[in-house]
Amino acid sequence: MNQQNWPSNQSIEFVPYSRELAPYFEKLNRVWIEQFFYMEEFDKQVLEQPETYILNPGGYILFIKYDGVIAGTVALMPIDDETVEMTKLGVDESLRGKKLGWLLSKRIMEQAVAQGYKKMVLYSNTVLEPAINMYRKLGFKEIKPEGGVHYERCNIIMEIELEPHPLGEEIQNLTMVLDDIYPKLAAMPIGIVKLYPAEGKWSIQQILGHLIDSAINNLPRFILSQWQERVEVPTYEQNNWVNAQQYQCQEWKQTYELWWRLNQQVLSVWKKLPLESLDKTILIGDREPVNLMFVISDYRAHLQHHLDQIMAIYGNHQSELSAH
Secondary structure, rough: OOHOOOOOOOHHEEOOOOHHHHHHHHHHHHHHHHHHHOOOHHHHHHHHHHHHHOOOOOEEEEEEEOOOOOEEEEEEOOOOOOOOEEEEEEEEEHOOOOOOHHHHHHHHHHHHHHOOEEEEEEEEEEHHHHHHHHHHHHHHHEEOOOEEEEEOOOOOOEEEEEEOOOOHHHHHHHHHHHHHHHHHHHOOOOOHHOOOOOOOOOOOHHHHHHHHHHHHHHHHHHHHHHOOOOOOOOOOOHHHHHHHOOOOHHOHHHHEEEEEEEEEEEHHHHOOOOOHHHOOOOOOOOOOOEEEEHHHHHHHHHHHHHHHHHHHHHHHHHHHHHHH
């Protein structure tokens, strides 16, 4: 690629879908479709109802701003658990040639990886020669059709195997932990979860409350890093948080369901983190600076440590009750 034509970082901003931006999604795509082809019925459905056809099934819509103006868009449409379609890539006609299509394609590929997809496909037409050349440079290869396609205009199908996401293992591990531990927590008797294992030690319910506080304090770190180059957050005083939240006085179900829901949100944020966020600097109180990848790994390790602690305490309580 000719580096002289790349826009400066200062002039570029990526923006996720919002309803206020929906008209841009339709307009940017309608222009190129009607310039080279015609609006098919499926085009109309997707462009007029993007939430129904793209977002609700788990897809994603991305926009790019150039000098503060919406200049292009692209979307992901899930095909199955491992495969996603890159679709509706459109750039403002007056800004073509500034590599915005390349930047959008790279970013949406990163998004697909972050959401756990292993393969990306696209449906196009060879009349769009510059776009086809760009896809090939990105690593897409032409494949033979194996079934019906959305569009009559499609005469070429391309795909690419996506590289694993750096957070893939952390996402998979946290997902497995949540699936495994939830029924175990739900089955624990109230009488056991509120017992103190020793003087001055937290009960099972308080330990899980501490993990709720951990999620509450870490979510801003995960979120702010998506647009701040340097995230500064305070530390939190663990005992004060647990005491102030009064977890020991709550219903057990309220505690474990809140913890589970918060970590579902953590997973949701992790899956959609831009890759460049992982290197962002995080300053927590007066500690040494770390990057977001370290914070994420530390969060999951900390969570696993305390869940192991909970299961050990639960096992000890059960043994003591059985002995009596």
